Amino acid sequence: MKDIDLVYFSPTGNTRKTLQTIAAGAQTQVIEHDRTYPQGRREKLHFTKDSFVILGCPVYAGRIPQKPENIFEGIEGDDTPVVLVVTYGNREYDDALLELKNLAIENGFIPVAAAAFLAVHSYSDKLAGGRPDENDLKIMGDFGRTIRGNYLRKNDYKGTLIVKGNYPYKDGMNYTPLAPEVSEDCTQCGECVSVCPVAAINPDDPTETDPDLCIRCCACVRICPVEARKFTAPPFLATVQFLEGNFAGIYKKPEIFYITED
Ligand SMILES: Cc1cc2nc3c(=O)[nH]c(=O)nc-3n(C[C@H](O)[C@H](O)[C@H](O)COP(=O)(O)O)c2cc1C
Ligand code: SF4
Ligand code: SF4
Numbered sequence: 001m002k003d004i005d006l007v008y009f010s011p012t013g014n015t016r017k018t019l020q021t022i023a024a025g026a027q028t029q030v031i032e033h034d035r036t037y038p039q040g041r042r043e044k045l046h047f048t049k050d051s052f053v054i055l056g057c058p059v060y061a062g063r064i065p066q067k068p069e070n071i072f073e074g075i076e077g078d079d080t081p082v083v084l085v086v087t088y089g090n091r092e093y094d095d096a097l098l099e100l101k102n103l104a105i106e107n108g109f110i111p112v113a114a115a116a117f118l119a120v121h122s123y124s125d126k127l128a129g130g131r132p133d134e135n136d137l138k139i140m141g142d143f144g145r146t147i148r149g150n151y152l153r154k155n156d157y158k159g160t161l162i163v164k165g166n167y168p169y170k171d172g173m174n175y176t177p178l179a180p181e182v183s184e185d186c187t188q189c190g191e192c193v194s195v196c197p198v199a200a201i202n203p204d205d206p207t208e209t210d211p212d213l214c215i216r217c218c219a220c221v222r223i224c225p226v227e228a229r230k231f232t233a234p235p236f237l238a239t240v241q242f243l244e245g246n247f248a249g250i251y252k253k254p255e256i257f258y259i260t261e262d
Helices: 012-024 037-040 096-106 136-153 191-195 217-221 232-249
Strands: 004-007 032-036 053-058 080-089 109-118 255-258
Touching: 012 032, 012 053, 012 080, 012 136, 032 109, 032 136, 037 191, 053 096, 080 136, 096 109, 109 136, 136 191
Parallel strands: 004 032, 004 053, 053 080, 080 109
Antiparallel strands: 109 255
């Protein structure tokens, strides 16, 4: 029975939780490689034919996150089987799973399964609020059990994995400089500093955030114990309003894809 290596980027924790729940269903030894913070992203990872990897990230504007640039840099497989997972917040995952699959193939992996799971949108609890719910957690666990049954004992993976998505990919995020506003309620506790994946928040004064570095992941907004951090720029608020107007109150189901023999 193979161990599983989890490799993920997950600023607000949804993707990490999803991968951990899948791995728990597979009932094997799990090793985690968290690529969310700069130190983790610098780690070079080399996997062999005998490894088994689950690779995951959130969907950002229908793509895998384009910033920070190095979320999956320096990760190499050697005909290593991989399961690809994206989480998204009730709009769509568009081309993200296809992009993750192609990236994995370019780096020496053999995709054997893939999934898109729903999880609360980083921007608003009205979008996929309460997800993953009990049903999602069960589907994740069952997915893990299927992975164990079908792939963890094998060393020969033949066939093609087809996932949803188009190439050329969507444009992705338009990163005009932007950062959360900080109200006078800030107590300088520093919690936001410790969760920022790109070190955009000044540790000496957390009310200062570098808008050129910020990737709008909302990790700081969600962790702040006094709700002092908020994106207030009109274009951001318009996006949230559009999303809530069009994608709140809809129950989307997780989608899972498996390799099929040619
Ligand atoms: C910058 C940004 C862009 C996003 N774009 C999308 C999107 O295109 N479609 C969607 O359904 N959810 C989108 N989301 C929601 C996230 O994909 C979702 O909340 C995800 O589970 C967050 O993962 P994490 O908790 O692992 O960081 C976006 C979130 C952020 C922060
Ligand atoms: S988490 Fe909130 S209160 Fe704490 S330093 Fe950051 S902004 Fe201030
Ligand atoms: S400052 Fe920007 S990048 Fe850093 S945690 Fe907050 S939203 Fe994310």
